[in-house]
Amino acid sequence: MAKDNLDRDLFVPAKQDDEGSEKIQRPSLSYWQDAWIRLRKNKGAIFGMIVLFIIFIMAIIGPFFNEKGINDQDLGLSKLPPRVQGLEDVRWLGMDGTKSDTFEASSVEAAKERLRQRYTQRDDEFMTYDVKSDKEGNAKVKGYFHIYEAKGLQDQYYWFGTDTLGRDLFTRTWYGTRISLYIAFLAAAIDMIIGVAYGGISAYYGGRVDDVMQRIIEILVGIPNLVVVILMIMILDPGIISITIALTITGWIGMARIVRGQVLKLKNQEFVLASRTLGSSNTRILSKHLIPNTLGMIIVNTMFTIPSAIFFEAFLSFIGLGLQSPQASLGTLINDGFKALQINPYIMIFPAIVISLIMVAFNILADGLRDALDPKMRE
Structure with a gap:
């Protein structure tokens, strides 16, 4: 009985589209084009490419950033710490051109004296300190030795420092x-x-x-x-x-x-x-x-x-x-x-x-x- 109640107008023949059946839905790509598209989606691989590109460029132009040759020695500049323009006040980066050490003593002055001896300084002209004291009264002093100023190198910068022979x-x-x-x-x-x-x-x-x-x-x-x-x-x-x-x-x-x-x-x-x-x-x-x-x-x-x-x-x-x-x-x-x-x-x-x-x-x-x-x- 259900079949007799159906309206024939509900059934519409599907339209045939010969051109649409031949249409390529995915763009035609070569093997290398497809590989490059998938490589670009890999963030780690792209990061590796960028890092290698930067290192490659720096290997070419890096030695020409200053006038220092690879074997230019100057024992007066031996073991200088890294110093970068604009980062002299950012001490925690370690690129401010200072050497630091920490001593604990029964008094602040005793700890400072040990720091001065550490860097062969007679006074505090090139030294700055961070002082901390515990509950027992002992002093923990961290001293910063401004070696560039001590050597009269206020206007010089060694981004990675110098080695034991004073080479950049x-x-x-x-x-x-x-x-x-x-x-x-x-x-x-x-x-x-x-x-x-x-x-x-x-x-x-x-x-x-x-x-x-x-x-x-x-x-x-x-x-x-x-x-x-x-x-x-x-x-x-x-x-x-x-x-x-x-x-x-x-x-x-x-x-x-x-x-x-x-x-x-x-x-x-x-x-x-x-x-x-x-x-x-x-x-x-x-x-x-x-x-x-x-x-x-x-x-x-x-x-x-x-x-x-x-x-x-x-x-x-x-x-x-x-x-x-x-x-x-x-x-x-x-x-x-x-x-x-x-x-x-x-x-x-x-x-x-x-x-x-x-x-x-x-x-x-x-x-x-x-x-x-x-x-x-x-x-």
Whole structure:
């Protein structure tokens, strides 16, 4: 009975829109455009890119901010604390150009006298104090020694202070950053050139070629990088050349293995068979088809390799196997600062902050690139 009560006018045929059915709702994007859109949504990766860009710019222009050279020594300016224009009154930042220490004594005057002896001062001309007393009457006095005024340097500023030989740490820090960035780009170039080519050739040709090439890699893997560096130092002098040779000998092995695994997975695919059927040479198949399809993995692995190479150089310089003084690298600067850590911690703090920012930024950017270049992560 319900069917007889329905009005036929309620049923309207759907309109056919042939043009609308062919319309593409999502914009046409290439692989790299889609990856860039997803990378921009990753705030951490963008932050890492900005930090690396700023550090790269400062490594170029930083040493030219003042007239001090990286090896200009002046023992009269030894161990000056950081001092920045406009921050002389912001004492808690530690950039006001003063040295400070705290003493407790039975009286305020006794504590002040110990502070004056600490900074070899006879009076309070260049000293200021913060005095606190406890319930028992003991005095806790924090003294600030205005060393710039004591040395007659009221109009001079050293943003990162000076080291034990009176050299400007701001200039030396950014010059040392150049060495770290050189190591970074060297490691990337070695991975891109040697590692990619070696791994691609080994996987593509397979058989006896792959067996021989993989046995060579196994031999190189069994030799630690530190042993290779020591051997280079026995032949050459410690320095950037020995580090460069050591990275060239063993730095590409990880990339070669990753590329080999990717090429082994792709070389039997239909698009490779089609290219071979059309008469493409082995070199063209590798360079135009196989390697581009592994490029995402190559970029991500390179970004993870770079901070490891930077730390490797800093470690070698820190233990005395890398660059030697008076040459500046972040490793040598941290080593110099470590010797004066308890008395003048700023000598080590600024190079340590820069190398930490470089390594963290590269790792965050690598994480972002890994997500952006993986098609499985597409929304």
